[in-house]
Structures are given as structure tokens and as C-alpha cells.
Amino acid sequence: MSGDRGGLLIVCLGNICRSPVVAEVVRHRFAAAGRSLVVESCGTGGWHVGHRADARMREAAREAGYDLSGHRARQIEAGDFQRFDRVLGMDLANLRDLTARCPPALRDKLGLFLPTAGVEGVVEVPDPYYGGPEDFRYVVALAERGADGLLARLGG
Template identity: 55%
Template structure:
């Protein structure tokens, strides 16, 4: 069986989804779990840009390197290329569902509830807040990824 492919989706692909991708990549490797991870956004505003520097710094303080990240936009083909496509919040889940067809192979859903890490249901967007929001997101990402790893191990 091939490694599961997991895609994390937020709005601009510069804060939450690249964070969760980075945490998942590192924690899955540490756990010896073969998983392919990536991230994207439902919006196009930041395509080609790196992760928000506030998130880069918050992640680095916790030992996660987001510097290689470059934002990209969700494509219809992602629903066939990935096994699991997780939205960070309900708005972005609706954006993902616009691409779902009867032939789509990906399982879609909200990241935190799927991993058992909810509440909250929606992963909060720190973009318009202060630095403490970015730090809180790192802790939430770590909690969600721990649940993701446990659930993937049971598959």
C-alpha cells in the first residue's frame, strides 16, 4: 500500500495550512510514518509567496521550518491526487466541496474534528491578530497532527 497523501487547505496558504503541513511532515517522519503532505489555499492572492513571516517565526520557535514553503491554489485535480483533503475551517471546506464530484477519490473534511483534536471545529485564522495568535496556532497544529498520526496508524 502506498503512503497516504494528505493535503491541508486554508484561505491564502500562508498561515495555517503551511504550518500544519510543516508540523505533519516533521512529526510523521519522527514517528516513522510514511505520509506525503502538502498544502494549498482556496484563494489566489498569495500564489508563489512564502509563508507569513509571523507564522514562520512562531513555527521556528517551536522547531518547525516553514522557509521552503511557497503558496499555491487548490485545483480540481487535487481531489484525485490526494487521499485526504482537510480544510482548516468551514468556509474553506465549502471551497473544497465546489471541486468534489462523484468520481473524486479524496476524503474531505475539517482537519481538527477528523483528528479528534476539536474543539474548536474551525482552526482559527491568526492573520489579523497579534503574535499570540500565531503561537496558539502552533500548539493547535501540534495537537491536531498528533491526532492525525494516531488515526493514520489505525488505518
């Protein structure tokens, strides 16, 4: 992944909570380490296309030093599987949806974010949408662990 042109696509359900913050944290951590990596996010569903990130996630991200103000949700497109080198879901349901949509020849690009990043003890990034502020802060913390894990795996 370190030298790949297409970079990383981070995917959750609606692209308003988990995937935008993970993408922003990964971009931020890589830039801080002097590394360049194309990172985008999207959702498997289209309910929130064009919407900003959830206000609670924007607040949790802001508290941790990340800016989601420019984010606008989008849904995954067929061309994304070709365009990106890795397409990583936040949870097993996202991965099932991605697998169903992805051409069989490109399925080796699919995975889960946390295991791909080498984070141990947690497989899925939980959806905080129906939770409280602590759930959103937990997702930011998992994003940081995952971003640091990707950097370590890529020799950052």
C-alpha cells in the same frame, strides 16, 4: 490514510498561515515517529500564489522548531481532488469552498483537519492573519494537537 499513496492535502484560504504550518508539523511528527506520509498544502484563493509563508507564521513555527522557509503558496487545482486521499480544510468556509469545487464522486475525501484528527473541543483552526503573535502560536499548538491526533488514529 496510513497506506494511501496520495496522502494528505491541507487547505486554508491563502496558503500563507494555517495550511503551511499544519502541513509542516504533520510531516515533522510523522517523520519523527518513523512514518511516511505525503503532506502538501494549498489555498482556496490565489492572492498569494508563489509567496512565502507569512513572516509572523514563520516566526511562530521557528520558535516551536519547525521550518517554513521553503514554503511557496499555491492555489488548489482540479487534479488535487483526484491526487490526494484526503483534502482537509482549516475551517468551515474552506470546506464549503472545497465542496463547491470538488467533483461529487470525490467529496468523501473532504473534511476538516481537527475533527479528522480526533481533536476534541475545537472544530476550526482560526485564521491568525489579523491577530497578534499569540494567535500564530495558538495555530502552531493546534497543528501539533492535530498531528498527534492523526498519528494516534493511524497507529503511530
